[in-house]
Amino acid sequence: MRCFALLCFGWLAALGAAEAPASAETAYARGDYARAVELWSEEILADGATAGRLAALGNAEWRLGRKGRAVLCWERALLIDPRDPVALAGLRHGLDVGGVDRPKPTAAEEYAAFLTADLWLLLAVGSFWTAVLCVAVPRLRGRAAGEVNQWTRVGALTVLALSVPGLWGGRSLDARAVVRRPETSLRLTPTRDGEPLRGVAEGDVVRTERMLNGHVRVRTADGKTGWVRAGEIEGVRGPGLPADLDQKAAP
Amino acid sequence: MRRLLSCCVMLCLGLLARAEDRVSWEITPRVTAPGQPFRLQIMVESDVVLGGAQFISREIKPPRGMALRLSGQLIRPGSNEATFNFSGVAPEQNGEHVIPSFTLRFTRKAVVVPEIRLRVSDQVAYRRETQARAELVLPDRVFYVGELIRGAIRMRGGEDEAVVASYGLESLAEGFSMTVTAERQAMPDALGQGLQTTFDLTPLREGEGEFSLNGIMLVQSGESGVFSQNGRDRPFAFRRRLTVAHVPERGRPPEWNGAIGRFVAEGLQVSKDNPEVGEPIRLRAILTGEGNLDRILPPELRGDETWDVLPANERRRRAEDQRMFVYTLVPRLPGRLRTPAVRLAAFDPATKTFSKLEFAPLEITVTGNAPAQVDLVTADPAAPAATTLKPVTGLAAPQPGRSPGLFAGSPQGTLGDAAGFWSANAVALGLVVVATAVTGVLGYLAAHPEIRRRRRARAVMRAALAEAAACQDRRDAHGFAVAVVRGLQAGVAARLAAEEQAMTQSDVERVLPGADRARLDRLFLRAHADRFAPAGPRGADDGAAEDLALLRQLLSLS
Numbered sequence: 001m002r003c004f005a006l007l008c009f010g011w012l013a014a015l016g017a018a019e020a021p022a023s024a025e026t027a028y029a030r031g032d033y034a035r036a037v038e039l040w041s042e043e044i045l046a047d048g049a050t051a052g053r054l055a056a057l058g059n060a061e062w063r064l065g066r067k068g069r070a071v072l073c074w075e076r077a078l079l080i081d082p083r084d085p086v087a088l089a090g091l092r093h094g095l096d097v098g099g100v101d102r103p104k105p106t107a108a109e110e111y112a113a114f115l116t117a118d119l120w121l122l123l124a125v126g127s128f129w130t131a132v133l134c135v136a137v138p139r140l141r142g143r144a145a146g147e148v149n150q151w152t153r154v155g156a157l158t159v160l161a162l163s164v165p166g167l168w169g170g171r172s173l174d175a176r177a178v179v180r181r182p183e184t185s186l187r188l189t190p191t192r193d194g195e196p197l198r199g200v201a202e203g204d205v206v207r208t209e210r211m212l213n214g215h216v217r218v219r220t221a222d223g224k225t226g227w228v229r230a231g232e233i234e235g236v237r238g239p240g241l242p243a244d245l246d247q248k249a250a251p
Numbered sequence: 252m253r254r255l256l257s258c259c260v261m262l263c264l265g266l267l268a269r270a271e272d273r274v275s276w277e278i279t280p281r282v283t284a285p286g287q288p289f290r291l292q293i294m295v296e297s298d299v300v301l302g303g304a305q306f307i308s309r310e311i312k313p314p315r316g317m318a319l320r321l322s323g324q325l326i327r328p329g330s331n332e333a334t335f336n337f338s339g340v341a342p343e344q345n346g347e348h349v350i351p352s353f354t355l356r357f358t359r360k361a362v363v364v365p366e367i368r369l370r371v372s373d374q375v376a377y378r379r380e381t382q383a384r385a386e387l388v389l390p391d392r393v394f395y396v397g398e399l400i401r402g403a404i405r406m407r408g409g410e411d412e413a414v415v416a417s418y419g420l421e422s423l424a425e426g427f428s429m430t431v432t433a434e435r436q437a438m439p440d441a442l443g444q445g446l447q448t449t450f451d452l453t454p455l456r457e458g459e460g461e462f463s464l465n466g467i468m469l470v471q472s473g474e475s476g477v478f479s480q481n482g483r484d485r486p487f488a489f490r491r492r493l494t495v496a497h498v499p500e501r502g503r504p505p506e507w508n509g510a511i512g513r514f515v516a517e518g519l520q521v522s523k524d525n526p527e528v529g530e531p532i533r534l535r536a537i538l539t540g541e542g543n544l545d546r547i548l549p550p551e552l553r554g555d556e557t558w559d560v561l562p563a564n565e566r567r568r569r570a571e572d573q574r575m576f577v578y579t580l581v582p583r584l585p586g587r588l589r590t591p592a593v594r595l596a597a598f599d600p601a602t603k604t605f606s607k608l609e610f611a612p613l614e615i616t617v618t619g620n621a622p623a624q625v626d627l628v629t630a631d632p633a634a635p636a637a638t639t640l641k642p643v644t645g646l647a648a649p650q651p652g653r654s655p656g657l658f659a660g661s662p663q664g665t666l667g668d669a670a671g672f673w674s675a676n677a678v679a680l681g682l683v684v685v686a687t688a689v690t691g692v693l694g695y696l697a698a699h700p701e702i703r704r705r706r707r708a709r710a711v712m713r714a715a716l717a718e719a720a721a722c723q724d725r726r727d728a729h730g731f732a733v734a735v736v737r738g739l740q741a742g743v744a745a746r747l748a749a750e751e752q753a754m755t756q757s758d759v760e761r762v763l764p765g766a767d768r769a770r771l772d773r774l775f776l777r778a779h780a781d782r783f784a785p786a787g788p789r790g791a792d793d794g795a796a797e798d799l800a801l802l803r804q805l806l807s808l809s
Binding site for chain 2: 050054090193
């Protein structure tokens with residue numbers, strides 16, 4: 001309930017938010033991308049991640065040549081708003097001219113991208129409860145279900161059936177990761193000395209499968225499977241800002 | 252006068268002289284055969300009141316091969332005499348065996364017991380088989396560091412004695428680790444009556460070590476039962492010097508990894524017969540046999556061009572005397588592959604030779620594609636340059652202030668990941684299901700009133716039965732008839748869906764066709780006659796059992 005209230009508050013806050021400070025945009029416009037990254041990162045840390053901020057941060061990271069961070073920002077922006085134009089344009093640019101690979105979305109994923117994962121879940125839960133109450137309430141009152149009740153029941157079950165592929169596609173979209181290291185090898189076996197099969201570039205999006213021995217089995221955009229070290233990729237689901245891979249772990 | 256004076260002086264000297272403690276002992280029988288049980292009694296007489304004795308068993312040190320235990324002591328309060336009884340078993344060697352002098356410590360003073368001598372001679376007629384005896388089962392050979400030695404103490408009953416219990420097992424094993432694996436188990440039938448305690452010994456270092464075991468077994472003689480009073484305890488003591496050596500380096504194979512004993516390579520198992528290239532599978536090598544299974548280091552498997560080997564946790568199933576070595580294998584190539592060879596060597600301490608064990612490799616069919624080292628690209632150098640232009644793309648202008656709308660997601664997690672989301676839904680669904688079920692049950696009961704009516708009738712009939720029985724005890728014939736009639740009316744009314752008060756003998760006959768009409772008339776008349784006229788003289792309460800049977804029959808129908 002608390003989480004739901006926080007989400008509602010977040011939406012309302014986003015609706016009523018004033019225009020963002022122009023300093024980051026100004027820095028971006030004059031080509032000071034490092035400053036723009038710094039300012040947008042601070043903004044995300046202070047006020048929370050929105051699709052617009054993440055997409056803008058992705059653009060600045062791309063300009064700095066940090067493909068992994070940029071693609072991750074765009075992917076996370078699309079998790080918040082699947083139709084964010086800046087993030088979609090950035091990914092399209094990366095795929096067309098930036099040398100980045102991204103698995104072609106499945107039918108369920110394209111369907112799921114129509115709404116956010118939370119909205120699919122709310123639709124499914126709401127329709128489920130509507131159907132349950134349509135069945136239970138007449139029984140509890142000891143009366144026969146009326147015509148309106150029957151139509152509501154059919155409608156709720158239809159919405160529930162339509163939201164199931166959305167939920168499935170949302171789960172599939174979550175099971176992806178972005179390659180963060182510039183020289184990453186797809187290995188045959190999950191060992192340190194595993195035979196490198198081929199290289200995957202920084203910024204490539206891969207589907208993740210299982211973990212073993214500190215490695216993750218991934219499937220690339222062209223269907224090749226192999227193992228990469230867990231630290232070489234970062235999941236699409238995660239906190240707003242990409243992880244700082246150069247930062248040393250705390251003792 | 253002079254004689255009188257000398258007598259007084261002698262008397263005074265006698266009084267002042269310090270009396271000596273008198274200690275005597277007796278062994279029964281005086282001369283024993285090797286291994287024959289005996290009894291030792293020590294009697295102490297002192298000039299002062301002795302008080303309680305302490306640490307008797309700790310002071311006495313029997314010679315090598317002799318078992319001796321304190322079996323009882325007799326010290327009366329305020330007395331200057333004490334008696335100690337020991338039970339023992341003579342050593343196996345002929346000759347005179349000396350129990351060194353020791354000190355008996357009483358509350359008031361310490362009394363020194365002189366050395367005690369026991370003569371052992373094989374000229375004494377003694378049949379070992381008649382009495383209970385303990386035997387140590389331990390191989391008589393050189394042992395090896397890390398070896399698992401299985402030993403046992405067999406407490407065998409004799410022709411005249413049976414072993415019924417044992418207790419107080421003490422051991423001293425220098426340079427060995429000892430574990431009792433089973434205590435007081437019944438011996439196999441082939442070995443006769445008795446108990447057996449088994450143990451495992453593992454030598455820890457090279458050299459000679461002393462191993463001693465002692466304890467007590469409770470024996471019972473004659474034909475009496477277990478709970479009779481003629482049971483007695485009999486000690487046993489074993490001492491052995493054991494020689495321990497290292498497994499010889501000569502002829503030791505390089506793959507020897509600490510296995511000492513006789514083992515059998517049972518076989519290999521894999522978790523999947525047809526994995527894909529790069530898919531991990533589990534390989535289990537099962538080793539069985541007698542020996543130090545616990546101490547064997549897992550054989551090392553090296554990866555090669557076909558398999559990559561990862562470390563894995565192994566499990567040991569102790570009850571089945573087997574050891575399982577587990578490996579994770581990852582196939583590197585497709586096709587029919589053979590699992591890597593698992594080899595180890597074992598040292599047999601009985602034959603003092605090494606033997607090699609090899610698990611037969613399994614054939615696995617690996618599916619998938621071989622890793623391509625080079626992606627071959629076929630291109631025609633004479634072909635014209637690409638005519639299709641690359642799409643014009645670029646980054647869009649950032650819009651950090653853009654609002655996504657009402658239903659924005661979160662990059663960190665979905666609503667379904669929130670704590671309590673699914674549990675709250677499950678609880679609410681459960682409540683709805685329970686409420687619906689309760690409503691359904693109540694509706695069913697409302698639609699079928701006969702269920703409640705019959706239930707109430709059953710309760711009334713049971714109460715009527717109880718009341719009728721009470722009236723019968725009070726010899727109240729009228730009360731008895733009223734109770735039975737009330738029960739019958741309630742039961743019949745429930746069956747016919749009618750009012751209880753309106754039920755007559757005819758209604759009872761409809762429900763119970765075999766009922767005696769005359770008896771029913773008498774019963775109803777006796778119950779309801781008071782309504783119409785003063786009660787007449789009460790007749791004898793004949794046939795009460797039949798009336799109750801009628802009511803019970805109706806109760807069973809309801």
